[in-house]
Amino acid sequence: MLRAARSLVRLTRAARVLGKHDALFPLELRAEMPAILLALMPLAKIRFPWEAEPEMRSGDAGERLATALAALGPAYIKLGQFLATRPDIIGTDLASDLSSLQDKLPPFPMAEARAIIEESIGKPVEDLFSSLSEPIAAASIAQVHKARTKAVREGEEERDVAVKVLRPGIEQRFAGDLESFFWAAERIERNYAPARRLRPIEIVETLADSVKLEMDLRLEAAAMSEMAENTAKDSGFRVPQIDWERTSRRAMTMEWIDGIPASDRAALVAAGHDMARLGRQVIQSFLLHAMRDGFFHADMHQGNLFIDTDGRLTAVDFGIMGRIDPNERRFMAEILYGLVTRNYVRVAEVHFEAGYVPHSKSVHAFAQALRSVAEPIFGRPAREVSMGKLLAQLFQVTEQFDMRTRPELILLQKTMVVVEGVARHFDPDHNIWESAEPVLKSWMMDKMGPEARIEEAAAGAMQLGRVMSHLPEVLDRAERTARLLAESVDEEGVRIHPSSADAIARAQEARFSRRQPLIWLAIGAVGALLLANLF
Structure with a gap:
């Protein structure tokens, strides 16, 4: 009873914030809404005497929703980013708008950051660093400072480092919001049968698991260390080194990266980088990590990538990582390679072998559905073909063939869409199929050949x-x-x-x-x- 009351209070507050931004019952989506939601519209418009006059909101439904979620805070920002990976739930256009949701918040005070570092690591800041800057970046869960290490041993050199510090009270705030998400998912799954196929509770569990990992910076440091070992011999990709002596649960220190942000295309072009090569590199790096290692960076957007002076992709922010087991890797490699080579029957067979499609359905009917989605994109200019839209169309087939959501693959699907966007940012004419084919073919020869x-x-x-x-x-x-x-x-x-x-x-x-x-x-x-x- 107390859980339900707490959840209702939190969700009511969230509904009112969404209502103020005209994002709770957007005009553009009302034709698709259930009658019960439309009946609640007048309640959302009630304005209490102590509330300010609502501002006029501009932009389409997705833009207004992104603004509202940012106003609601960290958990809702993460929820928005997560929903952006599920066009099958919220629609392609809305997912596209939410994918632009920036994980940015105002920084918290320097005094609090210093206190967190000292309490977490157990030493005064002056004993750890000879300098510590004001925040240079602030996100929903943590903020980052530039610092210089202090030599504590004879012969030790001072180094420039980045120090990531968790926001004060972030664990408690996320715990409360996630409790509300679970409560809402349980009500939806219990009372709305069409939503059960989408497994809302398991989706929230996946979100909760990823957030828990982000709340312990030692786990993020471990993920960086593991990926650094996996990619040590990869010529076009690198991972910053961790300073374990200055890392704890709520503060993490890593090598400072001197490079150009991947988001600054003009600077990359001015520096003489081969943009077509960078486009290929980001796709091939992701596929190599996912297929070869079964361990991949699941948040590889432009804000988390830098290009160093040698032209290598350098990734940061390893709070969200994905893992897929050997069987799933084989299934995904065969599915992607089958799409690349237009072998739709084999793609359909793999879906049945993996258990993605019930055996009561027809393999050839499913192959026909896949052909209807994929054939229109072949032969078109690369800039007109979107991996994100292709995946969205594939998701539309899922309901027809009673395919259930695979929570373990959500991060993989999301990252595929994100890295395609990064590749197109580098090179608008990038062809994801041409980049993917050699990696997939090589992996299949290694893992499935004689x-x-x-x-x-x-x-x-x-x-x-x-x-x-x-x-x-x-x-x-x-x-x-x-x-x-x-x-x-x-x-x-x-x-x-x-x-x-x-x-x-x-x-x-x-x-x-x-x-x-x-x-x-x-x-x-x-x-x-x-x-x-x-x-």
């Missing part, structure tokens, strides 16, 4: 060998257990007869004897598979 199948078969044989090596020990343990049972007494004082114990042991041996031919048959099958792959 050599990969041999490795899988060998791994299976090794696993079987390990099982076989433990069989004598298992039999010995079974015999000892039977003898112990013969000597034991249960709670009611009933002793198991020795002849029964012997019968148990003989049964164990007989069972193994019957299974022996099957085990050797399995070993023979693995050997035949290896030979078939080799020859």
